[in-house]
Amino acid sequence: MVVVSCGSSNSGVLHNLSHAPSHLRIDSMPVGVRRWASVRVNPRCEVKLERNDEVGSPLLVKSSSVSALEALKISAGDRYTKERSSVMVIGLSFHTTPVDIREKLSIPEAQLTQAISELCALNHIEEAAVLSTCNRMEIYVVALSQHRGVKEVTEWMSKVSGVPVSDISRHQFLLHNRDATKHLFEVSAGLDSLILGEGQILSQVKHVVKAAQGVPGFDRKISGLFKHAITVGKRVRTETKISSGSVSVSSAAVELAQMKIPESSYDTVRVLVVGAGKMGKLVIKHLVAKGCTKMVVVNRTEAKVNAIRDEFNNVEIIYQPFSNLLPCASESDVIFTCTASETPLFLKEQVKTFPTLTSQSQRMFIDISVPRNVESHVSDLETARVYNVDDLQEVVDANKEDRSRKASEAQLIISEEVQEFEAWKDSLETVPTLKKLRAYAERIRASEFEKCIEKMGDLTKKQKVAIHGLSKGIVNKLLEGPMLHLRSDENEGRSLDEIVENMHALNRIFGLDTEISILEEKIRSKMEKAKN
CATH class of the missing domain: 3.40.50.720 (NAD(P)-binding Rossmann-like Domain)
Incomplete structure (x- = not known):
């Protein structure tokens, strides 16, 4: 065990052990170290590093070999990777942003694909789309970190427009996951327009899909979101007639x-x-x-x-x-x-x-x-x-009561569609869970197979093949049920909600931490590319 005591209730900057105060206590324990089990920062600025040890040679600790600051970084990194990726919209619209700022932020049609590429080059942005019209500038992203993603996108907006970050932050709105989905559906349906029910915005959403199709970064979640938004826009207009009598x-x-x-x-x-x-x-x-x-x-x-x-x-x-x-x-x-x-x-x-x-x-x-x-x-x-x-706005007030009633009907449709899309989006996560579960089982099978072969001594190649086949068969049979319940099969009658529930249950039972490991890999990869 290594204990660092700062001797103060102030949990400020932690010092390297080589510069620790004179009352620093280092307790040595027998080693044969396999891994760090935990890093804890307590309220009195103590860092305790605990190990799972085997009995072995005495531990020789040099004070310069361990940095309390590095230990804190490890702890922060652990919290960091436990943050879920999310769909977000960072936007400015006519509701809160004057036209003199909106016009500086607008992205010309010819630059949409370039904007997507630049956004996806940011460390914490995986997918992106830009909806830029006379009434709004909205950026939809899949962010590997919500806080860092918002910061990076806002800074990018400032860089390309010349508008200070403080001005953008003052006027922008931010929505996550279900709220972001609902917002785009309302936009596509004409419910968030200056003129309620206007039809041009649906064409603009369609244009985003057409222009971004095939562009790296306009990938499964964001493209799926925009395509579903088009479906919602059409359905609302067909079933509520909200566009009849309205103006563009x-x-x-x-x-x-x-x-x-x-x-x-x-x-x-x-x-x-x-x-x-x-x-x-x-x-x-x-x-x-x-x-x-x-x-x-x-x-x-x-x-x-x-x-x-x-x-x-x-x-x-x-x-x-x-x-x-x-x-x-x-x-x-x-x-x-x-x-x-x-x-x-x-x-x-x-x-x-x-x-x-x-x-x-x-x-x-x-x-x-x-x-x-x-x-x-x-x-x-x-x-x-x-x-x-x-x-x-002076022109918009006509027929307002009638369109408001139709908007209430449209909200019921949007609620249904949001539920359906969110279930579909969640179902995408079953693929990495399937891979992770199989890899987990395979590690156990391979380890036990090697132990068995070692204990049984000299075996013929045929015998080894037979034992290997037996171990694979047992694993496959055991995985058959869980795998089946993570796949959507109309014949089985499982809903998307049930599949997602099964996925979360398997993640908890086997401690797969699927999304955490995937996020960590993606973030590290993007940061390495940024360095190069």
Whole structure:
């Protein structure tokens, strides 16, 4: 036994034995040391290292050979590896985070796969996915350590966005396991949107799966979570009709502009749409539905505008290249911006030079892009009004009571789906348990086989083979029942919950500590790669 006494109730820094105080007591015991049994740090800063010893030669202890600090590290490492891996979401959304921060954190579509790779290169992140929209920036991960995983992801977000960690932490939300699953299902179903039941978010969740498919790090748990979320989103919309009568961000933008223009009619205003991508096309569609029969569309290429023009034969859609953006804007009353540009398209100094309108007192910018396409200082001008995605709440309140009732119905569906997904996720853990149980049995079989052969003396090769086969057969027969109860078999009628319960029971009975050992191996492997 080795005992280190600091002589104080303060459990501060532990010193190496070579620098221990004069009253340090070292008790020697007979050895033949096999392993350390335990490391304990008591309230009086004593470190006791106990051994399972065999009688042997006297123990010669040098004070410099054992470090109390190292003993403490071993203890901390033991606690560390007992932490379960978990699915987490670290996010910022329109609920708590202003658009000026969200736009800095947004990840362009072309960089999604790179983001996943960078996240999974972090020491404690095993799988990852990024959901970045105009209303949210959410990172879903499988973390080998919750605390360390959150810290690493937050620091990564700060690094790629330039937003200080303190600002991110102030606005971010964090959910684990079942809560994270429930949140993504609610997002996919449109229950967490600015506009309850809006349909575009489901398409964005689908896009994450499409873009990340086959990317290392978008693996079984996270890809399974997102694919299940798509199923939930479809089911909620089909069974509750929550999307009927609701509006999307693009339709809310068109309706907001209509509320603000003179006579609430698009007949009397000149409309400019900047961008002909998914959002731009939706804006044009809703403008047509509101009676707008003429508009100018600025886009980098004409092909998309031609395709939209073919779809709306009775509407005059005039294409202009991006080089004509400012002249077109100066001749427009209402300007919708919906591009993926990472820098503002309209600056205060540019808009300041635009001619004064005759049809209305102020030129209106409806900016539904994140990052924003219109510089925030443009709103300082008396001749301009600027609205962004955070200003759409005014439009959202219509049909709110009806959609709230449908949302309650949707929550029942989501609860069912969360239960099903969590059971599926837990069932994945049976595979390492099966391997661990077989390895455990094989170690015992091999050890007992060697003892038997040694005791029986000279045996022929045939006899050894027969004994070996006997030992293997006994193990296989004994494992047959446990293995069967860890597998999902429709004919046996076992539920996922029952299989998971069986798994936990076997882990307890045989002391397999499956997840602990797997976590430890994964963490060490990732740290070694990081060093290299």
